[in-house]
Amino acid sequence: MRYEDPWYDALASGWGESDGPGGQVPVPGPGIAPARREGGDEAVVDVYLEVQRSAAFREVRSTYRRFVVPGVVVFLSWYVGYVVAATTAPGLMARPVAGAVNVAMLAGLGQFLTTFLFAWAYARHARLRRDRAALELRWDTQELTRGAQGGVA
Amino acid sequence: MTGNHQTLALILFSAFIAVTLAITTWVSRNRHGSAEEFYAGGRLFSPMENGFAIAGDYMSAASFLGVTGLIALFGYDGLLYVVGFLVAWLVVLFLVAELVRNCGRFTLADVVAARMSERPVRIAAGTSSVTVSVLYLVAQMVGAGSLVALLLGGTSPAARAWTVIGVGALMVIYVSLGGMRATTWIQIVKAVLLLAGTIVLTVLVLLRFHGDFDRLLLTAAGRSGHGDAFLTPGLKYGGDWTARFDFISLGLALVLGTAGLPHILSRFYTVPTARAARRSALWSIGLIGGFYLMTIVLGLGAAAIVGPEAIRGSNAAGNTAVPLLALDVGGGANSTGGTILFAVVAAVAFATILAVVAGITLASSASVAHDLYASLRRGHAKPRSEVAVARVASVGIGVVAIALGLLARDLNVAFLVGLAFAVAASANLPALLYSLFWRGFTTRGAVWAVYGGLIPALVLVVLSPVVSGSPESLFPGVDFQYFPLQNPGLVSIPMGFLAGWLGTVTSGEVPDEAKHAETEVRSLTGAGAA
Numbered sequence: 001m002r003y004e005d006p007w008y009d010a011l012a013s014g015w016g017e018s019d020g021p022g023g024q025v026p027v028p029g030p031g032i033a034p035a036r037r038e039g040g041d042e043a044v045v046d047v048y049l050e051v052q053r054s055a056a057f058r059e060v061r062s063t064y065r066r067f068v069v070p071g072v073v074v075f076l077s078w079y080v081g082y083v084v085a086a087t088t089a090p091g092l093m094a095r096p097v098a099g100a101v102n103v104a105m106l107a108g109l110g111q112f113l114t115t116f117l118f119a120w121a122y123a124r125h126a127r128l129r130r131d132r133a134a135l136e137l138r139w140d141t142q143e144l145t146r147g148a149q150g151g152v153a
Numbered sequence: 154m155t156g157n158h159q160t161l162a163l164i165l166f167s168a169f170i171a172v173t174l175a176i177t178t179w180v181s182r183n184r185h186g187s188a189e190e191f192y193a194g195g196r197l198f199s200p201m202e203n204g205f206a207i208a209g210d211y212m213s214a215a216s217f218l219g220v221t222g223l224i225a226l227f228g229y230d231g232l233l234y235v236v237g238f239l240v241a242w243l244v245v246l247f248l249v250a251e252l253v254r255n256c257g258r259f260t261l262a263d264v265v266a267a268r269m270s271e272r273p274v275r276i277a278a279g280t281s282s283v284t285v286s287v288l289y290l291v292a293q294m295v296g297a298g299s300l301v302a303l304l305l306g307g308t309s310p311a312a313r314a315w316t317v318i319g320v321g322a323l324m325v326i327y328v329s330l331g332g333m334r335a336t337t338w339i340q341i342v343k344a345v346l347l348l349a350g351t352i353v354l355t356v357l358v359l360l361r362f363h364g365d366f367d368r369l370l371l372t373a374a375g376r377s378g379h380g381d382a383f384l385t386p387g388l389k390y391g392g393d394w395t396a397r398f399d400f401i402s403l404g405l406a407l408v409l410g411t412a413g414l415p416h417i418l419s420r421f422y423t424v425p426t427a428r429a430a431r432r433s434a435l436w437s438i439g440l441i442g443g444f445y446l447m448t449i450v451l452g453l454g455a456a457a458i459v460g461p462e463a464i465r466g467s468n469a470a471g472n473t474a475v476p477l478l479a480l481d482v483g484g485g486a487n488s489t490g491g492t493i494l495f496a497v498v499a500a501v502a503f504a505t506i507l508a509v510v511a512g513i514t515l516a517s518s519a520s521v522a523h524d525l526y527a528s529l530r531r532g533h534a535k536p537r538s539e540v541a542v543a544r545v546a547s548v549g550i551g552v553v554a555i556a557l558g559l560l561a562r563d564l565n566v567a568f569l570v571g572l573a574f575a576v577a578a579s580a581n582l583p584a585l586l587y588s589l590f591w592r593g594f595t596t597r598g599a600v601w602a603v604y605g606g607l608i609p610a611l612v613l614v615v616l617s618p619v620v621s622g623s624p625e626s627l628f629p630g631v632d633f634q635y636f637p638l639q640n641p642g643l644v645s646i647p648m649g650f651l652a653g654w655l656g657t658v659t660s661g662e663v664p665d666e667a668k669h670a671e672t673e674v675r676s677l678t679g680a681g682a683a
Contacts, residue, residue: 049666099367
């Protein structure tokens with residue numbers, strides 16, 4: 001599995017190696033950010049603000065949100081609707097469809113089906129619309145942070 | 154139960170323990186005990202491996218024993234659990250998996266604390282993570298107790314207590330010696346065993362009904378004594394409005410809780426990239442979905458073949474429906490096939506419990522060491538000593554879980570897990586989502602979001618009929634029940650979100666633009682990810 005992932009090697013070799021210009025660990029760990037105290041502080045902070053404002057990043061963000069927000073709204077409403085219907089409309093849920101299978105059973109299995117479909121659609125959307133741009137931004141951002149730290153140190 | 158069951162099940166189970174201990178020893182050779190290694194297994198698992206491990210973590214005794222028991226006893230109302238358990242994965246996949254992988258290092262608190270004043274947020278998120286984990290652990294311990302009571306024939310309290318203690322001791326060994334790497338491999342082995350066992354049972358049940366699902370439904374409904382009502386919602390949660398609101402509350406907790414479970418979130422740190430995290434979530438959705446479809450067949454099969462009286466007679470909450478079903482579809486109580494299948498299923502269930510317990514213990518000891526210990530002793534703990542603390546913490550958590558597991562032994566396992574989900578959804582999810590998606594979120598908001606969900610959830614459970622005031626309560630003798638619902642989610646989840654919002658708008662703190670930029674850029678691109 002690991003080797004079928006076209007980005008696997010690229011990412012594994014590109015991060016965590018301490019061969020940055022300053023000889024420091026080039027990437028600050030999230031949350032703890034040891035490199036922050038070295039004086040590259042302001043510059044690194046500016047890198048993230050700059051990237052956040054860039055058109056490329058805003059495109060990635062809105063691509064993500066345009067898919068995720070409606071997606072979450074739809075599947076949560078469908079799920080909550082199902083739960084509420086199960087409690088408030090037992091008559092509807094008990095209506096037979098074919099043999100012993102009733103509306104409730106179909107709705108439950110429908111939840112399984114839509115979950116698989118949503119998961120597949122999300123993965124496809126991310127793979128086709130978002131991954132490449134996000135990866136490029138990742139390299140650019142890391143180059144910039146490395147430059148910012150190296151420049152000060 | 155005859156002696157054959159016991160002997161065979163014990164042999165199989167011992168084999169599983171031997172194999173997993175061998176794995177633990179093998180993977181922990183030549184390891185330097187770095188935090189990266191202990192908490193995240195070196196971050197080099199493949200998506201498929203991690204997908205199986207996530208499925209292993211998630212398909213707990215609650216699903217295998219508890220949910221099937223609920224379906225067998227209450228028909229359609231048990232099915233709500235599996236739907237909720239599965240749909241919850243969409244929340245994880247869409248909103249959490251990739252972003253958490255990009256932003257955090259080891260724990261949930263890493264993500265929430267990244268933008269905030271670190272110490273109070275870390276303490277809050279660490280506390281709630283440990284609470285959720287302990288509740289979840291109790292459910293697994295109760296499952297272990299029910300199983301052994303069945304296996305040894307009687308309900309000898311001493312045997313149950315010793316099983317629970319034995320499970321606790323083993324998990325501490327796995328976790329403290331092997332860390333995440335050993336725990337992950339144990340999950341993978343267990344997921345394969347559990348899926349294989351479930352497939353065999355499902356096929357046997359369907360063969361019994363000549364592949365006719367309709368007849369399975371009709372037989373189950375007829376045998377249940379409820380007729381058509383068995384196949385429609387309302388048997389357990391119908392009737393008065395209290396029960397109906399309980400059902401809605403449970404539904405909410407299930408769908409929102411998964412994304413706040415610490416042991417599930419920490420699994421995403423074991424793969425190298427966000428893309429790998431997404432793919433492991435996809436693998437796990439496939440595996441978990443397939444598994445739950447089969448548990449529906451098993452639950453209905455238990456109702457149709459074993460019958461509710463026999464299930465209730467063995468364990469009032471239904472936790473032993475699947476082993477009883479195995480005995481029956483294998484050929485009956487005194488046949489070789491029945492004995493073997495029963496022993497296999499019991500051993501698989503034990504393995505399931507052990508593996509899940511190890512996963513949760515690891516996640517909660519990570520919270521204790523990485524979040525609580527590191528924050529409370531001020532200054533930064535050295536990674537090395539942090540791992541030592543985590544090893545000690547796993548012992549402490551084991552002891553607490555054992556004690557509570559002995560106390561709660563008569564509650565349905567799936568129901569107990571429902572409580573853990575409610576607490577996770579109330580305390581962890583609001584803080585996590587706000588810090589990932591809300592630009593203006595502040596430190597006070599984060600702290601309030603955690604405590605504002607955690608405290609109401611716990612208080613409402615204490616005041617609920619689960620603890621007192623009804624014959625099935627933990628303390629049937631006393632009555633301090635003031636909250637009618639068994640599951641607090643309906644009230645406590647909105648309270649968590651509300652408290653987070655309120656804390657943010659009332660705090661004077663100006664949200665740090667730069668840190669928000671950093672979180673957002675990191676979460677979506679993976680720049681600087683550990």
